[in-house]
Amino acid sequence: MNTLVPEALTAAAFAPFGEVIAADAAAQCLSINAGNTARYHDLARLDAGPDGRLIVSIFRGQPRTLPFVVSMMERHPLGSQAFMPLGQQPYLVVVARPGPAPGADDLRAFLAQPGQGVNYAPGVWHHPLLALNAIGDFLVIDRSGPGDNCDEVGIDPAVRLSLD
Amino acid sequence: MNTLVPEALTAAAFAPFGEVIAADAAAQCLSINAGNTARYHDLARLDAGPDGRLIVSIFRGQPRTLPFVVSMMERHPLGSQAFMPLGQQPYLVVVARPGPAPGADDLRAFLAQPGQGVNYAPGVWHHPLLALNAIGDFLVIDRSGPGDNCDEVGIDPAVRLSLD
Secondary structure: OOEEOOEEOOHHHHOOOEEEEOOOOOOOEEEEHHHOEEEEOOOOOOOOOOOOEEEEEEEEEOOEOOOEEEEEEEEOOOOOEEEEEOOOOOEEEEEEOOOOOOOHHHOEEEEEOOOOEEEEOOOOEEOOOEEEOOOEEEEEEEEEOOOOOOEEEEEEEEEEEOOO | OEEEOOEEOOHHHHOOOEEEEOOOOOOOEEEEHHHOEEEEOOOOOOOOOOOOEEEEEEEEEOOEOOOEEEEEEEEOOOOOEEEEEOOOOOEEEEEEOOOOOOOHHHOEEEEEOOOOEEEEOOOOEEOOOEEEOOOEEEEEEEEEOOOOOOEEEEEEEEEEEOOO
């Protein structure tokens, strides 16, 4: 079984899949509230499609054990899905470009740090939530609306995900 | 100067102003990701109005010193504004019902705990971000679009906000 080792999560590396949501130097930053507050502005392309609406939820994920076997991926063709960690633990992101069902060689993995969220563009293949070390809460902004907005696909052969 | 002491933030007490965003027993909770994840579903009425769109930003607020003098409030008539704390500190929320400019007696204050976000309904008067104890990062979901979406009003006489 092939092993996939995650890369650091950067805006540039993640660009084919969506946006990194973070208060970092690359973001547009406005001073508001009489100088009390810095606003890192409009950090992701939220997209609910023509007939959907954006909703906000909290996902509470049990931590995964490493090495983790990636044997499936999913996508939401009709809308984006953003995850922002509310805790102080890193987590893993496994993605593949939109298009035909991915194979083992198409997967990319990223190690996201606390303070870094991700927004998957519509149709981007991704693995369900991969919290590490502790139960992890994430604020999620995604689509509600008509139609089937979740496709799943098996990954065969499966891939071993490990930090080293 | 009158003193305003914050109440505990609960969904019921905050209902005239919007929603509390939290993974708590009152929320609809779905088991997803083959049982790995609990989804606390659709926790706030996000509203960008007919000609706006929802955007996601990060607000980084300097901590306020208590007692704090509330001498102004603001509102966003054209859209909702949600704040979710990304850190582990409490923060303060000061609000007044939609309608005419509030006076000192119209203000309500809430002490929000880590893990509790708030969504201000359109037109709800509120004080700008009141982080406590440390620099506080908040994920913010609000409206971008045409028109003037921020009204400010002075509070005279001002009100002293204190935890006791």
